[in-house]
Amino acid sequence: xxxxxxxxxxxxxxxxxxxYVNLGIGIPTLxxxxxxxxxxxxxxxxxxxxxxPFPFEGDEDPDLINAGKQTITEAPRTAYFDSATSFGMIRxxxxxxxxxGAMEVAENGDLANWMIPGKLVKGMGGAMDLVAGVxxxxxxxxxxxxxxxxxxxxxxxxxxxGAGVVDRIITNLGVFxxxxxxxxxxxxxxxxxxxxxxxxxxxxxxx
Amino acid sequence: xxxxxxxxxxxxxxxxxxxxxxxxxxxxxLCGIPENLIAGICDAGTKDLTVYSxxxxxxDFGLGILLQTRQVKKMCSSYVGENDxxxxxxxxxxxxxxxxxxxxxxxxxxxxGSGIPGFYTKTGVGTQVAEGKEHKxxxxxxxxxxxxxxxxxxxxxxxxxxxxxNCIFRKTSRNFNPPAAMCGKICLMEVEEIVPTGSxxxxxxxxxxxxxxRLIQGSHEKRIEQRTTRKKxxx
Numbered sequence: 001x002x003x004x005x006x007x008x009x010x011x012x013x014x015x016x017x018x019x020y021v022n023l024g025i026g027i028p029t030l031x032x033x034x035x036x037x038x039x040x041x042x043x044x045x046x047x048x049x050x051x052x053p054f055p056f057e058g059d060e061d062p063d064l065i066n067a068g069k070q071t072i073t074e075a076p077r078t079a080y081f082d083s084a085t086s087f088g089m090i091r092x093x094x095x096x097x098x099x100x101g102a103m104e105v106a107e108n109g110d111l112a113n114w115m116i117p118g119k120l121v122k123g124m125g126g127a128m129d130l131v132a133g134v135x136x137x138x139x140x141x142x143x144x145x146x147x148x149x150x151x152x153x154x155x156x157x158x159x160x161x162g163a164g165v166v167d168r169i170i171t172n173l174g175v176f177x178x179x180x181x182x183x184x185x186x187x188x189x190x191x192x193x194x195x196x197x198x199x200x201x202x203x204x205x206x207x
Numbered sequence: 208x209x210x211x212x213x214x215x216x217x218x219x220x221x222x223x224x225x226x227x228x229x230x231x232x233x234x235x236x237l238c239g240i241p242e243n244l245i246a247g248i249c250d251a252g253t254k255d256l257t258v259y260s261x262x263x264x265x266x267d268f269g270l271g272i273l274l275q276t277r278q279v280k281k282m283c284s285s286y287v288g289e290n291d292x293x294x295x296x297x298x299x300x301x302x303x304x305x306x307x308x309x310x311x312x313x314x315x316x317x318x319x320g321s322g323i324p325g326f327y328t329k330t331g332v333g334t335q336v337a338e339g340k341e342h343k344x345x346x347x348x349x350x351x352x353x354x355x356x357x358x359x360x361x362x363x364x365x366x367x368x369x370x371x372x373n374c375i376f377r378k379t380s381r382n383f384n385p386p387a388a389m390c391g392k393i394c395l396m397e398v399e400e401i402v403p404t405g406s407x408x409x410x411x412x413x414x415x416x417x418x419x420x421r422l423i424q425g426s427h428e429k430r431i432e433q434r435t436t437r438k439k440x441x442x
Contacts, residue, residue: 045309046235047382057436062238062429063366063380069236069289070435080378082385082413083235083261084317087310091328110333120298121306122288128336129310132329163333 002172002189009034010189011099011140011170020049022090022130024100025068027140031099041077043095045126047086050078067126087126091133098134100127102141102166104156107203109166109178111139112158124161131162143171143200150202152176152183173197182206211372211422212401216247219395219421223360224253227280231316231356232260232270233363233387236289236432239380240269243397243425244362249273255280259316259356259390261309261383263287268430274302283356285309289432308336311353313386319355320389320418328353361391364427365414368396369404372419373412385414395421 002010008030015021015035022043023031032042032051042051044066051066052073060071089095104112111131114124131137145151152169168186169176174197175186182204188197198205213219230248234240245264248256249272256279263282264271273279274292281303287293296302307315308330318326327350331337341352363384368374374396376384388394401424 044379046238047379054435054437056439060431060434060436061378062431063378065236065238065379065432069238069432071431071433072435074378080376080381082376082381083309083313083383084386087313091310091314091330120288120294121304123284123286123306124308124336125286126309128308128334129330132332133310160334 001192005030006189007140007170007172010175011138012036014097014099014138014168015040019096020094022095022098022134024098024127026101028099028101029068031140043086043089044072045086045090045130047081047083048078050075052078087129090126090129093133093135095134097136097138098130099138099140100130102139102151104151104153104158105139105141105166105169106153106156107178107182109164110156111137111161111166112156114161115159117159127161131165136167137165139166139169141169141171143173150200152201152203154203173200179206211416211420212370213421213423216243216397216423216425217250219423220244220247220251223393223395224248224251226253227255228253228359229257229259231358231361231387231390232258233361233382233384234260234262234269235379235382236262237264237269237430239364239376239382239384240264241362241364241397242269242427243423244395245270245272248362249276249278252276252278254278257281257283259283259312259358259387261285261312263290263293265289265432266292277301281305283307283312285312306336313383315353315356316383316386316390319357320386323355325352325354327351356390358391359393361387361394363388363394363396365396365398367400367402367407368398368419368422369402369407369416371404372396372416372422373407373409374398374414374416374419375407375411376413381413388414388418393420394418395423397423397425399427400424
């Protein structure tokens with residue numbers, strides 16, 4: 001089974017040299033630690049391409065934050081732009097991939113990650129624009145929720161962020177692709193048996 | 208040219224505020240928000256506001272202060288998770304919220320300010336956001352119609368402007384400020400420094416002064432929402 005960092009490391013393998021990529025909050029943010037020698041440019045949808053690491057203590061700049069409102073730094077290649085231009089490049093398909101978390105993914109690629117009815121609703125931020133616009137949508141999430149129930153479902157029960165938008169799912173148990181008729185098992189994490197994975201997956205699996 | 212520079216937020220806001228008005232505000236989180244103009248609207252006590260802004264500030268800063276004073280009737284935003292006061296009023300039925308996907312909100316402002324009453328987008332198709340909106344197929348893909356926004360006023364913040372309102376933003380504080388500025392019938396801008404006309408390079412202007420009607424210079428707290436750092440020696 002993979003832990004958070006190993007899931008991020010596996011997700012980093014999805015990225016190719018030269019890609020412009022948007023990483024979501026949580027485990028997806030860790031992906032940046034595992035891109036190795038690949039030349040990847042990170043987009044922050046509030047209006048920046050070419051994100052650097054967190055600043056050293058004392059160097060924080062209130063005018064320089066990422067989409068999670070965290071202080072960051074710029075890189076030699078950094079470019080800044082307004083939010084309309086930022087989502088122009090997202091909606092226009094210029095961003096090669098988005099890696100983001102999810103509450104539920106359905107076997108047809110439906111994604112739910114923005115609201116739980118009856119609970120506090122915070123808003124979708126840029127998630128709906130990202131999943132509708134970028135070249136490839138990769139979800140990184142735990143296979144099961146806190147109750148131990150599969151987050152890979154036949155149909156989503158929560159309000160959707162996007163319909164039929166997910167391409168690949170990386171969980172602590174393995175890697176899955178959304179294909180015609182269900183989810184195709186691409187690989188299993190170390191020490192995860194096929195039987196265990198099937199028992200913990202509610203979505204239709206295709207070999 | 209008519210003079211655009213005003214002495215204070217109160218002076219710039221004089222005569223443009225009325226109960227029930229719509230306001231487009233720049234900023235992302237607490238970054239690049241028009242602190243002085245928000246405080247000025249708070250002081251003026253204008254009520255029943257509909258505010259187009261990506262976020263709603265935090266409880267005691269940014270647009271949050273207009274929520275504290277219950278001057279806001281409706282927020283049109285993409286994410287309001289940082290504001291507990293917002294949640295209390297919303298759950299009590301005292302505040303309306305219209306969630307807009309972030310890029311849709313930015314484009315609605317840009318379009319409205321550009322004389323474009325609506326546009327089609329794939330964002331939100333198949334979700335709650337699409338409910339009640341016109342759907343149309345283009346080249347085999349389904350899109351929904353979103354409306355351009357024209358607000359009674361825009362309140363925005365830039366780094367430097369010349370006396371005609373030509374302005375430059377700094378780093379990620381640009382965010383929603385240009386599209387918000389464009390969609391205001393009257394745009395009020397606050398800057399950290401007003402510089403003499405002619406001292407900014409015309410090739411480096413981010414937003415031309417034609418979009419800016421009233422200009423003030425102010426001081427800015429620039430509060431940081433999430434202070435994240437690394438230690439020297441770390442990668």
